[in-house]
Amino acid sequence: MKKNRAKILAYPYMVWMIIFIVIPLFLVLFYSLTKGNIHDPSSLSFSLESYARVFDRNYLTSIVKSFKLAFISTLLCFFLGYPVALIIATIKAKYKNILLMFFLVPIWMNFLLRTYAWMSILSPNGFLNRLLSFLGLPALSIMPGQTAVLLGMIYNFLPFMVLPIYTVLSKIDKSVLEAASDLGANKIGTFFKVILPLSVPGIVSGITMVFMPAVSTFVISRLLGGGKESLIGNLIEEQFSLYRDWHFGSALSIILMIVILISMAVMSRFESDNDNGGAPIW
Amino acid sequence: MVKFLRKFYMSLIFIFLYAPIIVLIIYSFNESKSRGHWGGFTLKWYAELFRDREIIKALYYTFLVALLSSIISTVIGTFSAIGIHNMGLLGKKFALNINYLPVLNPDIVTGIALMTLFISLNIQLGFVTMLISHVVFNIPYVILSVLPKLKQMNKHTTEAALDLGATPAYALRKVVIPEIMPGVITGALIAFTLSIDDFVISFFNTGPGVTNLSIHIFSMARKGVKPSINALTTLMLLTVVILLLLINKRTTKGDELIP
Numbered sequence: 001m002k003k004n005r006a007k008i009l010a011y012p013y014m015v016w017m018i019i020f021i022v023i024p025l026f027l028v029l030f031y032s033l034t035k036g037n038i039h040d041p042s043s044l045s046f047s048l049e050s051y052a053r054v055f056d057r058n059y060l061t062s063i064v065k066s067f068k069l070a071f072i073s074t075l076l077c078f079f080l081g082y083p084v085a086l087i088i089a090t091i092k093a094k095y096k097n098i099l100l101m102f103f104l105v106p107i108w109m110n111f112l113l114r115t116y117a118w119m120s121i122l123s124p125n126g127f128l129n130r131l132l133s134f135l136g137l138p139a140l141s142i143m144p145g146q147t148a149v150l151l152g153m154i155y156n157f158l159p160f161m162v163l164p165i166y167t168v169l170s171k172i173d174k175s176v177l178e179a180a181s182d183l184g185a186n187k188i189g190t191f192f193k194v195i196l197p198l199s200v201p202g203i204v205s206g207i208t209m210v211f212m213p214a215v216s217t218f219v220i221s222r223l224l225g226g227g228k229e230s231l232i233g234n235l236i237e238e239q240f241s242l243y244r245d246w247h248f249g250s251a252l253s254i255i256l257m258i259v260i261l262i263s264m265a266v267m268s269r270f271e272s273d274n275d276n277g278g279a280p281i282w
Numbered sequence: 283m284v285k286f287l288r289k290f291y292m293s294l295i296f297i298f299l300y301a302p303i304i305v306l307i308i309y310s311f312n313e314s315k316s317r318g319h320w321g322g323f324t325l326k327w328y329a330e331l332f333r334d335r336e337i338i339k340a341l342y343y344t345f346l347v348a349l350l351s352s353i354i355s356t357v358i359g360t361f362s363a364i365g366i367h368n369m370g371l372l373g374k375k376f377a378l379n380i381n382y383l384p385v386l387n388p389d390i391v392t393g394i395a396l397m398t399l400f401i402s403l404n405i406q407l408g409f410v411t412m413l414i415s416h417v418v419f420n421i422p423y424v425i426l427s428v429l430p431k432l433k434q435m436n437k438h439t440t441e442a443a444l445d446l447g448a449t450p451a452y453a454l455r456k457v458v459i460p461e462i463m464p465g466v467i468t469g470a471l472i473a474f475t476l477s478i479d480d481f482v483i484s485f486f487n488t489g490p491g492v493t494n495l496s497i498h499i500f501s502m503a504r505k506g507v508k509p510s511i512n513a514l515t516t517l518m519l520l521t522v523v524i525l526l527l528l529i530n531k532r533t534t535k536g537d538e539l540i541p
Binding site for chain 2 (some may be wrong): 005006007011012013017018019020021023027030080081084095098099101102103105106109110111112113116117118120122127155158200213215218219223233237240241246250253260261264
C-alpha cells in the first residue's frame with residue numbers, strides 16, 4: 001500500500017526526463033532526417049541527404065581517424081595503466097592511500113588546464129624543444145599533429161583506465177592467490193590464469209571509460225591538433241557553432257551515438273558473461 | 283629486481299603525470315611572457331590573475347552553477363530515487379534506462395541535443411540554460427548513487443515506523459533519509475565535481491556574457507598563451523592537494539579509531 005504511494009515521488013522526474021532527455025534526442029533525430037531552414041518549420045522536408053554527406057571523403061576520413069585514435073589511445077592506456085593498477089593494489093597499505101591520492105591529483109585539475117599544460121610543453125617553441133636545443137638535439141615538431149592528440153588523450157584518460165581495474169584488483173580474495181601458488185602455479189601463471197581473468201570486469205569498464213570520451217572529444221584535437229586533426233567531435237561542433245548546419249551535425253551525432261551504444265551493449269554482455277559464466281575458461 | 287622495476291615504472295608514470303603541471307608552475311613565476319625563455323622570478327602573473335575581471339567572472343559562474351546545480355539535482359535526485367525504488371518492475375526498468383542515457387551518451391551529444399531543444403523553444407541561451415543543462419546531467423548520477431543505499435535498506439524499518447503511527451512524510455524524514463544519507467552525500471559530491479569540471483555541455487548551452495572556467499580557458503588557449511593561466515593552474519593544484527591531504531588525513535584518522 002505504501003509502495004504505491006511513494007512512487008508518486010518519481011513522477012515529476014519522469015516529466016523532467018521526457019522534456020530534457022527524450023525530446024532533445026528526438027529533436028536531434030528529427031533534424032538529422034530533414035533538410036531546410038531550421039528556423040522555419042514549414043520549409044523542412046524529409047531527406048536522407050545529411051546521412052549521405054557522411055560518406056563524403058573528407059568527413060569519412062575524420063570519422064575513421066577519430067575511431068583509429070580512440071582505439072590506439074585506449075590500447076595504450078590499457079598497457080600503461082594495468083601495471084599501475086596492479087602496483088597500487090599490491091603496495092603496502094600505508095603507502096597505498098598517498099600513492100592513489102597523488103595519482104588522482106591531476107584529474108582533479110580542470111580538464112582544459114591539463115590539455116593546455118601539454119600545449120606549453122609540445123608547442124614548436126615550447127618547453128620540450130627548448131630542452132632539446134639546450135642539449136644540442138634537433139627540435140621535434142609534435143604539435144600540432146596526431147602524436148600530440150594521442151598524448152593528450154592518454155594523459156587525460158589514463159586514470160579512467162586505472163581506477164576501475166584497481167578497484168577490481170583490490171577486491172580479489174588473497175586466498176585465491178595463495179591457493180594458486182599452493183597448487184604449484186608460478187607468479188606468471190597466477191597472473192595470466194587467475195588475476196587477469198578476475199580483473200576482466202574492471203578492464204571492460206576501463207575500456208569504455210577511455211574509449212567513449214576519446215572518440216567524441218573535440219577539445220584535445222582542437223588544442224593539440226591545431227585544427228588540422230579534425231575528429232568527429234570537431235565536425236559536430238563546427239556544424240552547430242560555426243556553420244549552423246543542424247541537419248548534418250545531427251546526423252553525425254546520431255551515428256556517433258549509435259556506434260557508442262552498440263559497443264557498450266557488446267561490452268556489457270562480455271562483462272556479465274564473465275560474471276555468471278560459471279566454469280571459467282582456463 | 284621486481285621491486286626496483288615497480289618503483290622505476292611508477293616514477294616514469296608520475297613524471298608523465300606531473301611534468302606538464304610542473305612546467306606550468308615554473309612558467310607562472312617567469313618574468314618573460316615567452317614560453318621558452320626564463321626572464322627572472324616574478325609574481326606579476328598572480329597579480330594579473332586577480333585583476334582579470336573575465337577570469338574572476340568565469341570562476342564566479344563556475345562555482346555558482348556547481349553549487350546550485352548540485353543542490354537542485356541532489357534534492358530532485360534523492361526524491362526521484364525513492365520514487366523509482368518503489369515503482370513496479372516495468373516502470374522501474376523504463377525510468378532507469380532513460381535516466382542512464384545522459385551517462386552513456388557522449389557529452390557532445392547531450393550538449394547539442396539540449397541546445398537544439400532550447401533554441402527550438404526560443405529560449406535565450408545563458409545562465410539559466412547552462413544551469414538547467416547541468417541539472418540534467420547531474421540528476422542521473424545522484425539517482426545512481428542513492429538507489430543502492432535504498433536497496434540495502436531493510437524495508438521493514440519503514441513499515442515499522444508506519445505501524446507505530448508515523449505519517450509517511452515523517453517516516454521519510456526520520457527513517458529513510460538518514461539511512462540513505464551516505465548515498466545522497468556521494469551523489470552531491472559527484473554532481474558538484476562533474477559540474478565544476480564540465481566543458482562540453484556548458485559550451486553549447488551558454489550565451490553571451492556567461493562563461494565558466496573551462497570555456498574561458500578554451501577560448502584563451504585558442505588565441506594563444508596568457509601567463510595568468512599558469513598562475514591559475516598553480517593555485518588550483520595547491521587547492522586540490524590541500525583538500526585531498528585534509529580528506530586523506532581525516533579518513534586515515536578514522537581508520538585508526540575503528541580497530
